[in-house]
Amino acid sequence: MKKILILTVIVIVLLNIPKHISNAVKNDKDLTTVVNESLPSNSTLIRPEQPLSTKPFQLYDLNNDGIDEVIVNYKLKTKEQPSQFGAIVLKKENDEWENIWETKSQGVVLDYSGLADITRDGTKEYVFGVTIGASAGSHLYIYKWVNNSLKKVADVNYHKMEIISNNNIGIAVWQRFIADTYFVNVLSWDGNKLVHDEELYYDYYPIIEKYLYEKLSEMDAWFYWYTLADAQIKANLFEKAEKSIQNGIAIVRELGFSEEVEKFNKLKVILETKKRSN
Structure with missing residues (x-):
């Protein structure tokens, strides 16, 4: 019962x-x-490393017609490295889904697959990043909807990358210098291409500073001071940059690193030039 x-x-x-x-x-x-x-034959769906919790396929109205397209990410199954990662856009036409665009890139990891309004025109672009290797880093491709398809409008190499989406959209690009230290640039769209954005860089600078001060607390190495000074020059923090250069020069002189002394001297010239131009 x-x-x-x-x-x-x-x-x-x-x-x-x-x-x-x-x-x-x-x-x-x-x-x-x-x-x-x-999916192509011999392939499988894959989630990107970034943004976190992104699914293997995403829905977004790329052409603003009120109907979402589907962006699909896959990995081709290959016996040898590097693998091949791809993205497909499916569009619904007359109740049928059609593959209207596809891209592939060789690498070891699908690092990024997401949407962001990089060009600041109110419609998000598709951002696709594949890691080539630990030394070579990753390559980022930015695609914009043009004439019923996606067109590459920019690309950039990086080792670490963050899309900034506070007040203005930008891309923080970290490119490895030595060991775990990086030259950082913050890029934004000027109407035609990605360019250095001083205002966004200044806002982003505290993140760079925090990272490098933590590294310096563990090891007082010249290359941390060098990349810190580079960041401070870009952020127009000239007094801080002078002190960082002095600290770095003291270390490399004590070690007898003449080439590194010259690197800091060149950085001093860049600093003085920028001070005069501001």
């Missing part, structure tokens, strides 16, 4: 599931089927 009562309750619940929820579940299943059928 108890089992019959439980079964009756289950049937009643199932019969009273709202229609929109039932349709949503069905649509999700249908979309998953479409995505899987769109």
Whole structure:
């Protein structure tokens, strides 16, 4: 009797599931089927490392027609490294999903796959980054919707990367110098290309400073002072940059590193030139 009562309750619940929820579940299943059928042979869906929690496929209305396109990420199964990572855009036309765009890039990790309004025109671009290797770093591609397809409008090499989306959109690009220290640039769109953005750099500088001061607390190495001075010059923090250069020169002179002394001297010239121009 108890089992019959439980079964009756289950049937009643199932019969009273709202229609929109039932349709949503069905649509999700249908979309998953479409995505899987769109994959090239010998490939599998893959999640990017960034942004966190990104699924293997994303929905976004790239052309502002009120209907979402589907961006699918996959990895080709290969016996040898490097692997090949790809992205496909599916567009719905007359109730049929069509593959309208695809890109592939060799690498070891799909580092980034996401959407951001890099060009600041109100419509997000597709951002695709693949790690080539520990030494070579990663390559970032930015694609914009143009004439019913995605067109590459910019690309940049990086070892670490962060998309800044506070008041203005920008890209913080970290490029390795020595060991775990980096030259950092902050880029934004000037209407035609990515360029250095002094205002965004100044706002982002505390993150760079915090990272390098933590490293310096562990090891008083010249290359940390060198990249810190570089960051301070870019942020127009000239007094801080002078002190960082002095600290770095003291270390390399004590070690007898003549080439590194020359590096700091060149950095001093850059500092003095920028001071005069401001």
